[in-house]
Amino acid sequence: MRILFLGDIVGRAGREAVMVQLPAWRSALKLDAVVVNGENASHGFGLSTAIATDLFKAGVDVITLGNHAWDRKELLREIDAEPRIVRPINFPPGTPGQGSFVIALPNGRKILVINVMGRLFMDALDDPFRSVTECLSRHRLGMTAHAIIVDMHAETSSEKMALGHYLDGRVSLVIGTHTHVPTADHRVLPKGTAYQTDAGMCGDYDSVIGMGKDASVARFVRKIPGERLQPAEGDATVCGLFVEIDDATGLARRVEAVRQGGHLAPAFPCL
Amino acid sequence: MRILFLGDIVGRAGREAVMVQLPAWRSALKLDAVVVNGENASHGFGLSTAIATDLFKAGVDVITLGNHAWDRKELLREIDAEPRIVRPINFPPGTPGQGSFVIALPNGRKILVINVMGRLFMDALDDPFRSVTECLSRHRLGMTAHAIIVDMHAETSSEKMALGHYLDGRVSLVIGTHTHVPTADHRVLPKGTAYQTDAGMCGDYDSVIGMGKDASVARFVRKIPGERLQPAEGDATVCGLFVEIDDATGLARRVEAVRQGGHLAPAFPCL
Amino acid sequence: MRILFLGDIVGRAGREAVMVQLPAWRSALKLDAVVVNGENASHGFGLSTAIATDLFKAGVDVITLGNHAWDRKELLREIDAEPRIVRPINFPPGTPGQGSFVIALPNGRKILVINVMGRLFMDALDDPFRSVTECLSRHRLGMTAHAIIVDMHAETSSEKMALGHYLDGRVSLVIGTHTHVPTADHRVLPKGTAYQTDAGMCGDYDSVIGMGKDASVARFVRKIPGERLQPAEGDATVCGLFVEIDDATGLARRVEAVRQGGHLAPAFPCL
Amino acid sequence: MRILFLGDIVGRAGREAVMVQLPAWRSALKLDAVVVNGENASHGFGLSTAIATDLFKAGVDVITLGNHAWDRKELLREIDAEPRIVRPINFPPGTPGQGSFVIALPNGRKILVINVMGRLFMDALDDPFRSVTECLSRHRLGMTAHAIIVDMHAETSSEKMALGHYLDGRVSLVIGTHTHVPTADHRVLPKGTAYQTDAGMCGDYDSVIGMGKDASVARFVRKIPGERLQPAEGDATVCGLFVEIDDATGLARRVEAVRQGGHLAPAFPCL
Numbered sequence A, B, C, D: 001m002r003i004l005f006l007g008d009i010v011g012r013a014g015r016e017a018v019m020v021q022l023p024a025w026r027s028a029l030k031l032d033a034v035v036v037n038g039e040n041a042s043h044g045f046g047l048s049t050a051i052a053t054d055l056f057k058a059g060v061d062v063i064t065l066g067n068h069a070w071d072r073k074e075l076l077r078e079i080d081a082e083p084r085i086v087r088p089i090n091f092p093p094g095t096p097g098q099g100s101f102v103i104a105l106p107n108g109r110k111i112l113v114i115n116v117m118g119r120l121f122m123d124a125l126d127d128p129f130r131s132v133t134e135c136l137s138r139h140r141l142g143m144t145a146h147a148i149i150v151d152m153h154a155e156t157s158s159e160k161m162a163l164g165h166y167l168d169g170r171v172s173l174v175i176g177t178h179t180h181v182p183t184a185d186h187r188v189l190p191k192g193t194a195y196q197t198d199a200g201m202c203g204d205y206d207s208v209i210g211m212g213k214d215a216s217v218a219r220f221v222r223k224i225p226g227e228r229l230q231p232a233e234g235d236a237t238v239c240g241l242f243v244e245i246d247d248a249t250g251l252a253r254r255v256e257a258v259r260q261g262g263h264l265a266p267a268f269p270c271l
């Protein structure tokens, strides 16, 4: 199975770059599924269902979220009607939406996608390690789920790596999001799980994590509220990871960085 | 001018990999100077002067530090005798050691190296933006300092990127450290400063940021003090950045990732 | 029912002051039970079972803990043999010890004591609101539990007050610990639960939260590791709260501050 | 000299209670000066100059602020025209307003009021210890300043106590604010500085630190954005501290808690 994961889509620049590239990539890379993190898709803060619809039309199968999940409050009301939008699984019981979704491919194969948030330097949610374990107890990699993708939305490299090793051999991919910077540590862990500390954002990197650089710098230098942060609108880089998964085991055979457009050095899987 | 910067050296595995590679790289890459972050060189915690001496012998010119600067308390007494070991410049007045060092090359050229720490999710030190600005007021890029390297030891991508843009055009390189994961966003910013959010560590990546993975995972899963963290001792990756600097302006002409050995995808500048 | 709760006992000064006062107070105040927080009883860090034994002999019925629970690692092995030492209930499953204890009085009445930790600016444990709710589902105030005491060990006043209101009418007392400073806001909330944001420590207040003031101040002023913090050894104040509970309902009828000795203004219930 | 300090005024309930009491107290307690913290006076968030004017008319001499200083952004433009509104002194250079103000009494005596913010679990401002020291270097207690009041707006008891001891003998009063809960540890430190960890808020205590309790509890229990927090509008308690200062030395002779109205146990200085 061949899967593409794209990191946090930031604002219009990020969205449009993703929507331009995706159709061509779906066929060139013979993708079975595309998962993107959309927590910053709507002007940098949250996700509207209108934008979600555009992303689905462009070839996205599942959209994951993170700490910005509810920046557009209307999603709290609308998420239950759109199970392909997945919010962190370790929100407390009673939170609208679901923390996982199963993609059913035309060939009968199934891909489980889980979104989970770290807690170090973030809000105090339920234990991400236990929440994912509990979800996995209802699935069996290579049997009931032919691939399992875990989007670990977290601040620190340590918590992400710890989850990667914790799940090694039990899922197909642990992919970090939230820092908005792609890491160069994509690899297959010893027991077969693909891993990357952060997928990077899809957005304009001539910015501070996707937002206008002058206003962002001002926030660090002066300690007064400044103008509202706006997404940077320049050339965007589409950032993510391509994983090839063994159909028999659900484990990763190959993992390669994807970076196209904008200001970063390009990377693309060998076809 | 050609400079190599290597990220946080972690324990024996990291040290030995650096010392094995460095002599060959100094000549192959025609390096004018080598700067490494050494805050984790001594068994993962701090830096002993004995290890610093080994690193200098192997071809390192300056060693920077970070939040682990004083894990080996003896360095507090010894740092004033070794100005090539540079601690964060934004420690309060009266802190032993210096926050910058000027490398004087045989050809008369000078390279200013500054170490500074971020504050977001870290200890509350002096303002990193102001501390660096104040230091830069005593130097002029391309005139009194032919290259200026800033090691921004910080947790968040946002604070690092903000410093990068803030210093763009005023220094040769802003290079992040501390997360122990190399980022794939090395580039030259619009006004000529080379930038990378994190250089990555020099250490064994089959680990949690360089420390043994079982003990590290246990700390997240169980909330009880476990065994002391020990550096992972497997194959290390040497991670860093190569920068070519314009002799006339002190700005960056070329920046390329360096990753050799261990478990990550290799990268090396075209010779 | 008449209950005395004493806040974090810090080191020898705190312990001795408590052990000197307690026998007299047990009879003068006709106490049915005494609960103390002991997380700092052993030289400021943790609790040894030897010291726990001394406290039980002096008239303590239950000892609660907090973030320093495991500073003396041997308690991890010993706590299961001493159920009167109660650790935070929202540690993850599998943690040694229990998060609650039921005191059985000679007259057949029962007092449930729960220890729970806040999460704001503290370690990311399980949800304190849900953990306490889950424990309360097995008890009924005024029926199976004639009094219920909740020690909320937390940093912020907001999280403590929120738990107080959340439990108002369902428990006899929500008493905060951890800041080591007594608050003057003890009162009975609208639905009958006694509340105080912090009981204050039992220790020497000529200190920084119980530890030697020079070394403590140095940590804030200089950003280098200094001498190990030692408990202050001067005159200690015993700090806590006296609650009178309605036997029929389990709700609070009267709540009064207790402060004796040392440097603070004294307070003691009318007899 | 006789000074009254009142803690964070929260919303209409807090403001009105202060304005009702203050005229009577000014004469009953023969007050030379009244200082209040006003960071939450305008509907819980920030301070408008209209409300500041009301407070000054009611007998307030100086209003201090804190982390909510700029919640009403117009104060950024207006504060330079009203030096009696004092913002934290350790904001970076270039911040509008001043961090201290000197009250000139009709009898020629002068009272220096300083506002400073802690950094532990708060924003990373300049060093509060150094900022206050620098300000004090321009004044001499008992000579050029006949009293010196320091409002330490901080989260943790440890940072506040550390500043208290650090300034002991150099100022008349170190009074904490920000937690919105009065502490019962007011006293005169060994070298003559009056101290209290927190003055408590002036507001309705049937709340979560002054804000409506249901919405506040919901934020802890559910992890979704809820309704905007509104100040509680019930009976308010006016909370603060009365200090009598020796005219010859500027040190404290007597310090007593003030708590009137609302749901807390009352306290008032002996006249």
Ligand SMILES: [Fe+2]
Pocket: A008, A039, A040, A066, A178, A179, A180
């Ligand atoms: Fe994001």
Ligand SMILES: [Fe+2]
Pocket: A039, A066, A067, A068, A153, A177, A178
């Ligand atoms: Fe995020």
Ligand SMILES: [Fe+2]
Pocket: B008, B039, B040, B066, B178, B179, B180
């Ligand atoms: Fe490091």
Ligand SMILES: [Fe+2]
Pocket: B039, B066, B067, B068, B153, B177, B178, B179
């Ligand atoms: Fe570090």
Ligand SMILES: [Fe+2]
Pocket: C008, C039, C040, C066, C178, C179, C180
């Ligand atoms: Fe404690």
Ligand SMILES: [Fe+2]
Pocket: C039, C066, C067, C068, C153, C177, C178, C179
């Ligand atoms: Fe504690």
Ligand SMILES: [Fe+2]
Pocket: D008, D039, D040, D066, D178, D179, D180
């Ligand atoms: Fe406040």
Ligand SMILES: [Fe+2]
Pocket: D039, D066, D067, D068, D153, D177, D178
């Ligand atoms: Fe505040």
